[in-house]
Amino acid sequence: MGEAVDYSEFSKIDLRVGKILSVELVPNSRKLLKLMVDLGTEQRQILAGLQKWYKPEELVGKLVIVVANLKPKVMGGLESQGMILAAPCGEDQKPVILTPLEPVNPGSKVC
Template identity: 50%
Template sequence: MPIITFKEFQKMDLRIGKVIKAEKVPNTKKLIRMAVEIGEGEIRQIVAGMAEHLRPEKLQNKNVVVLVNLEPKEFMGLESRGMILAADLDGKPILITPEEDVPPGTKIR
């Protein structure tokens, strides 16, 4: 991976998000569609390939780390407007979550 500058890092809008709703995308093995509150009442649809390892009901009401300013991408006709960050442990996603309850929209720096 290339080294980036601090100025480049500052371009990333990382925030705490709260998963309001999560459901498996029909006719797929990997995709989960989530409604995630990212602060000030804004709710974004985020689609992630986690369904083989995480049940949607386990994501409900969970605080997660979201990359908010990632360009939108379409999966199976669904627009995803952000990315949930997770560690990759042998192909299994391990969600990055705050140690304490933090309001949606809290900036990560």
């Protein structure tokens, strides 16, 4: 396990349910997918290294867990405005996208 953090540090992370609206391959990348995700009050562009394991059409309409307050990061010339949670996180292991057990509204806070 990683280093322990206290609750005040953990509570800074804003986890939200998002609904994937569209997915595109990122040009000149064998790894990245560009996802447009509905977070209830806004739509975000999120880049994810899932191309090896998922076809874009498999992800459209899926509910996912998003780190919503992550600082934007440029990858492949595009800005990513969040992170989709998945496990496991190994190089050669298929990342399984974390999703709610039952349908909930996009933008719902994960607690």
